Amino acid sequence: MIERTGKGLSFAKRMYPPRAIGTGLGFFCVLIGIWPLQPAWWTWALLALHGFVWPHVAYQLARLSKQPFRAEQRNLVFDGFAGGCWAGVMGLNPLPSVIILSMIAMDKIAAGGWHMLGKTFLAQALGIGLGLWLYAPPLFPPTSQAQMLACLPILLIYPMAIGLICYQVTVQLAQHKRTLSRLSQTDSLTGLINHGAWKDLLLREFQRCRRDNQANVLALIDIDHFKQINDRHGHLMGDDILRTLSAFLPTHLRKSDPVARYGGDEFCVMLPGVSVAQAEEVLERLREAVECYRHPELPEQGLSLSIGVAPFGGHLQSAEAWLHEADMALYQAKSAGRNRIVVAGRYGVMV
Structure with missing residues (x-):
């Protein structure tokens, strides 16, 4: 119960916006990447669910969990796995695949350091293998101009969103530091200098x-x-x-x-x-x-x-x-x- 109302739930809330922004922008990037392959309808449905529904499901899974911090860590690993799957489905099309995989890795190392990054790389590798096995697309197809343009929004907007969130966390930490410093110098009963x-x-x-x-x-x-x-x-x-x-x-x-x-x-x-x-x-x-x-x-x-x-x-x-x-x-x-x-x-x- 302490974790649900403590740092675990706060962590899940902090990861909710970047996930929603990243999967929403990534939807268009992957959409253009797999368009030439003419995949089945259910592939489009999975892409839409991952792009616009998964962020909300992930937050609810963490919010309702008895251990939201661990639940959110599992969500982060799944993010890497799903991104790897879409990179595999695209046949590792160089530009969209690198952008998607690197953006996922960027926010994972910001959220959990090298340990989380290692898990993310492993999940991405498994996802790439699954995508290649299921769809067997041509490997490393050339990136078209339309695909390049579709990658621009995530390349521009997502790093700014991550930077803004990191800035907000920095401001909060500074405020907490000032509060703790003030409390360390204050008598708890009277509020005067201790x-x-x-x-x-x-x-x-x-x-x-x-x-x-x-x-x-x-x-x-x-x-x-x-x-x-x-x-x-x-x-x-x-x-x-x-x-x-x-x-x-x-x-x-x-x-x-x-x-x-x-x-x-x-x-x-x-x-x-x-x-x-x-x-x-x-x-x-x-x-x-x-x-x-x-x-x-x-x-x-x-x-x-x-x-x-x-x-x-x-x-x-x-x-x-x-x-x-x-x-x-x-x-x-x-x-x-x-x-x-x-x-x-x-x-x-x-x-």
């Missing part, structure tokens, strides 16, 4: 500040008594409060101020280009907003924040030292009674 991505960002900002002598302020934020909230009201409520606070943070900061979940109930904020006083003002508004907030399901439960602030300074030798200063300031805020802001190196209290 711990690993934050450490990378902190290092880049530290290096930038040292290089350009830029002002920057780092803040660590902790939800006071969060463990008691979890113990009393359950982890689901605790998670909801974390999500609520995560939504609060960006609304009280600039778009240029990165916010991350550092771990548990602890958050990190960076305020580039501001003074300590400006950072304190911004963070104080955040602290007051959280203090006034009441969760709809817990109106009696108040929330408060302890915040440690560390401005960038030339004395700092590493990003870890900068983070350590913010952590020590946060520790001072908790020790001083919580629900307050403390700046590293200044152990006064701001409430």
Whole structure:
């Protein structure tokens, strides 16, 4: 069931359009190729069925299969076999036979690499042998001008169709890569930058500040008594409060101020280009907003924040030292009674 809704069905859908285009264009190419042989009516019927019905049947076979990926691989091998049959029926007429066989091989190697190409060549060889045995046409008849003209549409249109499909797959892969990259840097609960991505960002900002002598302020934020909230009201409520606070943070900061979940109930904020006083003002508004907030399901439960602030300074030798200063300031805020802001190196209290 996973494969039916996963890559197997997606693979079958991706091969459906090129097969329909290729067999439809190939119909006219083979039609002109076998016209001089005046085959029986049932040969024309088989050609029409292969050209205009088989692509839809192949897709349904894959779609309804419990293993659509394997079903589609069988369809691809049959494509090679059928193409070989028509090349054999034409007596290996050089131009239409080479075009049909090469176009089939082109999309098969695009779909399954060298392994699929090997299977396709074998299927084509069997098909050629069957076509030659059943019809015994004259070998390598000369290609007429009408046959050359009939080959032009498939020669021009089919490679462009394959190229367009490959381009679409490339675009989708690029989108998936960007999505995965974003998810790898995002905390799944809060949607904020996660711990690993934050450490990378902190290092880049530290290096930038040292290089350009830029002002920057780092803040660590902790939800006071969060463990008691979890113990009393359950982890689901605790998670909801974390999500609520995560939504609060960006609304009280600039778009240029990165916010991350550092771990548990602890958050990190960076305020580039501001003074300590400006950072304190911004963070104080955040602290007051959280203090006034009441969760709809817990109106009696108040929330408060302890915040440690560390401005960038030339004395700092590493990003870890900068983070350590913010952590020590946060520790001072908790020790001083919580629900307050403390700046590293200044152990006064701001409430």
